[in-house]
Amino acid sequence: MRASPVPALAGGTLLAIAVILTALNLRSAVTSVAPLLGDMQQDLAVSAAWAGVLTTLPVLCFAAAGLAAPRLATHLGLGRAISCSLVMITVGLAVRALDGPALVLGASLVACAGIALVNVLIPVVIKGSFPAKIGLMTGIYTAALQGGAAIGSALTPGLEQPLGGWRPALAIWAALAVTALVVWVLAARRHGATWVQAQVSETRRSLLRNRLAWTVTLFFGSQSFMAYIVMGWLPQVFIDAGVPKLQAGIIVGMSALIGVPIALVIAPLAARKRSQSAWIVGLSTVGVIGAVGAMAAPASHPLIWSIAIGVGQSVFALALTVIALRTKTTGETVQLSGMAQGFGYLIASAGPLFFGLLHELTHRWTASWILFLAVCTVQIVTGALAGRNRYV
CATH class of the missing domain: 1.20.1250.20 (MFS general substrate transporter like domains)
Structure with missing residues (x-):
């Protein structure tokens, strides 16, 4: 109905x-x-x-x-x-x-x-x-x-x-x-x-067999996967590289705050377009640059890397926007929001665990960052697909 x-x-x-x-x-x-x-x-x-x-x-x-x-x-x-x-x-x-x-x-x-x-x-x-x-x-x-x-x-x-x-x-x-x-x-x-x-109003058909719904879910899940890694481990990455603890905390805090103005400006602009794919790919690419910098030279320009990662993480606003834009009714929005966030956060729960486990096994952060970049690639691909003007 x-x-x-x-x-x-x-x-x-x-x-x-x-x-x-x-x-x-x-x-x-x-x-x-x-x-x-x-x-x-x-x-x-x-x-x-x-x-x-x-x-x-x-x-x-x-x-x-x-x-x-x-x-x-x-x-x-x-x-x-x-x-x-x-x-x-x-x-x-x-x-x-x-x-x-x-x-x-x-x-x-x-x-x-x-x-x-x-x-x-x-x-x-x-x-x-x-x-x-x-x-x-x-x-x-x-x-x-x-x-x-x-x-x-x-x-x-x-x-x-x-x-x-x-x-x-x-x-x-x-x-x-x-x-x-x-x-x-x-x-x-x-x-x-x-x-x-x-x-x-309840939508009777299930979205569990809908390809676009799973694309949106993987997009949301991959974004959240990396977000919880950033919140849980990025300060320690900088500290291990020699950045003072207080400074590391402030620097990582900047990565969260940068998302506020971006959310206020980019989300409304992107929502007016037929497709949000270009915005998603663009923001995610900046995040990739920050992750590569944090992996290769974390102590050289930690503030730059942190801000770049924060720009990439600000795609969260577009992930929420996409949930609303890819549905025609509020009943479908309830379903897609529940599916994307339910399964998405389940995916995200593995992020900090595996990021830390790889560091413990290798005693370096390189393998952990390779995992991060691999998931970032998933975010870019699924985000580009989820951002296209279609409906579940």
Whole structure:
């Protein structure tokens, strides 16, 4: 059954604000943990294996919950599904700071599951409520998401001492989730039952046998595969090359921030074109140059290599844009978003593992970077195909 069209201004300013506030929660909840991980291990008396599980939870949740999101949206309606997800994020962030190791893991699992559901459903909101502004809203959403990641990583360490420890420094991020929840509920109520029904009208045919759907999925998965390598290992690559630890952290932070202006500018421009392939190939090629530089001479120009890699990683905004542009209805967008992000994040979960394993086996970073470049080639090919003006 085809979904009925939603007016271009159905979302309005309030819904746009709700999308932005929601996006700010989708990475800050994760990146706020990394700077405090050492203090958490010491206070909770846990092993490095426990820390590894905690840092791996997000990407595994993104995969599992991503596959479940379409069914949840169909049964609850899009507005209620996102509201429930924001409740999960709020509760998880607040509760994870209350007790011992088991509760931290359990509450983090709840929060990450909520984040994963929203990851899949927000592109559907953009497709259904801003059909004439898909590129612009996707760019704004992506910029807010990346900005939230930077804010979570940068602000949390400074909150630890004035708030009295890592627990309140982590718990305070629940306030941002509550704010997003309140604004989202107010925005969703304006649409009523008609808006919910239009967004989640079920498409009966499966996309699992659709070649274009798998192309989009491989494009999203290869991009995410490299993104988690960059977040997890790029600082260590520079540190091993002799770059001071603080400088390495700042340099890699630049690679994330560079994606904000690119998302705001490139995504809207690309969405206006019949094909997004040239933009995808162009940005990805810059990323290849950065990766080759980081592999061959990491200490010579680390800032240049990091920024170039960040430009390549900014193709994430186009990956989300493509999900909306390659579908004709919001029902299809739900399906394609769930498939691309569910299987895509499952692919991504192997990235940091194999990148680190190759380094451990060879005691050098060369083999790891060869893997990175091979996956980057997959991204370029699948991105060029996914960017063409076709529909699933």
